Amino acid sequence: MDRSSLAKKRRRFALGFTAALIATIASGIANAAEISKPTSLRVAYSAITVNQAIPWIAYEAGHFKKHGLDVELIHASSITALQALLANEVSIAQSVTDACVSSNLSGADTLFLGAILDKPLYSFIVNPKIKTPQDLKGKRVGVTRFGATPDALARAMLKMWNLDPATDVMMVQLNEMGLLVQGLVNNVIDAAPISIPGNIRAKNLGFTELFDMTKIGKTYITGTVVTRKRFIDSQRDTAKRFMRGFLGGMKTYLEDEDFSIKVIQKWTRAKNRDEIREAYALQARNMLRIPRTSIEGVKTILEGMEKIPGAKTADPRRFIDSTILDELEKEGFLKTLYKN
Known part of the structure; x- marks a missing residue:
């Protein structure tokens, strides 16, 4: 084979190798982009009140994005928010507390993922x-x-x-x-x-x-995170990532007063900063650091629903999913949250 033919073959090989390398790199970039693409998640909050503030703060502070979620926060009254949850229009609803229990008693698969308070503010x-x-x-x-x-x-x-x-x-x-x-x-x-x-x-x-x-003298859960069993079962990783972001929002709330007050003012459109600061401080004093849903708190709700069939004999544990928080604790995530 003469030198001219050999050179041509080498050029063809080099061009083919380069093309293959470029295709491989492009494919890898596309796959990486697909993997890193945030998961969309719709979350309803049911009132313009301070006990709804954790999702707002988690959103504004970037905690949801940090855990790969593109969260859309939607305002709806508690009953409308529950209806949206049951219709799969949202995956999580904030503070539809009593409605979570009553719908479960009526046959729905609604559950508490957590609650930031064990008393009504x-x-x-x-x-x-x-x-x-x-x-x-x-x-x-x-x-x-x-x-x-x-x-x-x-x-x-x-x-x-x-x-x-x-x-x-x-x-x-x-x-x-x-x-x-x-x-x-x-x-x-x-x-x-x-x-x-x-x-x-x-x-x-x-x-x-x-x-x-x-x-009031009774444990009463408020500021609850409500979802459905089918969401936990079918999108468990998304549920865990949401709770990581939510917990990050709780940490920010407790440790960054000025930022939290600004966010609350933005989402409530409240003009009186002193009133928001007073409300913020009251909740900060009473907020749980880890939002485990109180069994006694669910019992209190059931006591008020004695006319609903099955309420008197219902096991309060059936309304709570503790497995997500349990897993986050086992993985060490909860220990990383707070300085003390």
């Missing part, structure tokens, strides 16, 4: 003319939606005061927590259980705290 706020619980007879008690947590808390308080929610008062639905304060201002209602920061706003407007519901 609510006040039972009333018109200043109301001095005692007995003054509530014949009055209008506002709630967001029937079956939602404020409704359950209102009924629990009325029963504690030996008042019948069905006959002694008129229960009025106003859909949103913020509208309960507005309802008091506009004389649409006379009383309501209101969470932070709305209760602080109401007191600053001259309304009276008839009862501080953190002193």
